[in-house]
Amino acid sequence: MTSVKVACLDLTCETVTSLLAYRDWLAGQLAILADQGVSLVLLPAGTGMLLFKASKPPGLNETFPQAVKKLATRAGGYLSDFHDLHRMLARRYNIYLAAGSTWLEQEGTVKHIALLYGPGGGIIGQQAQTHLYKREKEWGWGRGSDLKVWSTHLGRLGMVVGSDAWYPEVGKILCQQGAQILLAPAMVPGPAKPYTTLTGMWQQVQQNQVFALDNWLGGQLVDLRLAGWCAIMAPCEQTPDGTGFLAPLVPPKMTLPKLGKLPQKPLMAKLDFNDVDGPGRLPLGFHSPTLYFHQKYVPHIYEKGV
């Protein structure tokens, strides 16, 4: 595959009023994207919670962590609906669909899980968030202990879930396993801070010389006000003005589109794998042999406590 067309779908919490409304909205969006040759679509994190909320379970007007716990403990029924809906749409439109995320109880803890569906209608895989923000630890979430890369006919895909976007270890581990495109569904508390996006996936893209789709849920979710944002990123050398953004197009001057104002249409871009050795790119294996191969420091620093 020399190039692939990808898209991020904007989604705000207020869009999802029922399962049927979500299905119709998503089907309409995917139909448009499929017509335009898009092969891979990313939804933001939290889609499982939006669908759960839309079913109006009792007592859901509490706090977000309480809602998550409720969702995770009742996941069975909701999860099969979630799977069926997204598998059906992925198959109908012949698209790889990273359908956002939900919360599941695994190994006795609640974990934030993102899911990827293939054009055959199958579940390609799921990825748990592997690092937690302070507040997420306080909520009692658990961490995943695996980072998977899936070989598809689009290329090798990896997922960076939620807060993992701000942990460069995650991108590095995925890219060392050959990931070519990173999918990053997230939920970021508002108010919007433009430079936050540059500290997360944008840095991982530049360090690892890889493509990434970044999609943050927007709107009000239970008691959380979220800053919505979408972007498709590449190494600076592979973007029109050297900004590292394929979409939205950012002026070369040091400004960013105002967060919270979502584009009217889905964000689309073409990822060109032919330009993998563009000018100025550092090789992925750009490491000091002694420091890393002899493991002088790497295991040590991660053994040391906080």
Add this chain to the structure above:
Amino acid sequence: MLWTDYLKESLWWRYMVLLCRPARLRRYLTRKKIGRYPPQQRVDRHRVRVAAVQVKVKMVNDPLEYVDQMFSLTRGAVHGGAQMIVFPEYNFVQLLGLWPIASKKRGATDLRSVFPISGADIMLKDIFACLSPISQAVYFVTFSELARRFTTYIMAGSLITTDPEGKVVNASHLFGPDGTLIGRQVKTHLAPVENDWGLSAGNDLHFYTTPLGNLALPSCTETSCFELFRQLAWHGAEIALFPTAYHWDYTDWKALRGIWGRVQESAVYGIKSVPVGEGPLNLRFAGRSAIYAPLALTPKGDGILAQAASFDEEEIVLANLDLEALHAYREQHQAGDINRELYEKYMPGAYKQIPTPA
């Protein structure tokens, strides 16, 4: 080689030794009448004032021109209140102008054409090794004296020099307010062009505890990878003194993927110093020196405490660092999680799969 060439070379070296002798450089600085700068009695950890110097590269015909430039910049920084000053990478290239043939071949793009040396196996590192005694002497005396006379910490930028084992390395040096050399860091991640030159990489990281904070001296390409900064932060570094040199088409966007990003990931302060102007071999340097902090510790939330206004002029960038606020930020910082199980599973194994760089 003809006997006349031997004679010329011998006379030239003797002339260089005379020109660059420490006493001459010290006498020059004494005539500057620098005055007394008493040492700071008490350091306020809420207000450590630092400077990043943006140096315009000017090839010199006399080492006193180099001393003069460094003196002016140091004085400017100290008069701005700086207690610690950071100079850029390759803060010695000006001295290559001392070689007479270099001044005649200012537009040369190949160092070998400037310093013709026979021998198929000669690399540029050998040329640097040959020049090292002179550049090292001027560099060390200059910054030792400036640090002592102005009673300030100076990270003198980096110098390509020969280490005690005979390897040619790119090393940064930290001088204390009494003029002693208190720190040295050999660059551990060489740029591709430095590999081509034949330089050797360092294999250790050093950290320095001073009254102005815990310091580390990463340089240039060492900010391409987050791991090194993780190590700095875990070893207690509070401030990264960062000499670098951009000899590609500089843009603010490309610069963001260096120390700015590492400061955000690892919650340290970063003081970045760059050279600007035209160096030898048609190397053009451009960039903006700056002082960075985590987003939440900066007035505009952009991670920048202070930044040079231009990318091609000499400037001194000054800012105050609050070390106590940094520690408070680290305590409250939402990130900072560690997943040991993940790292044990992937980190050593993943790195073993990388082919050894040529």
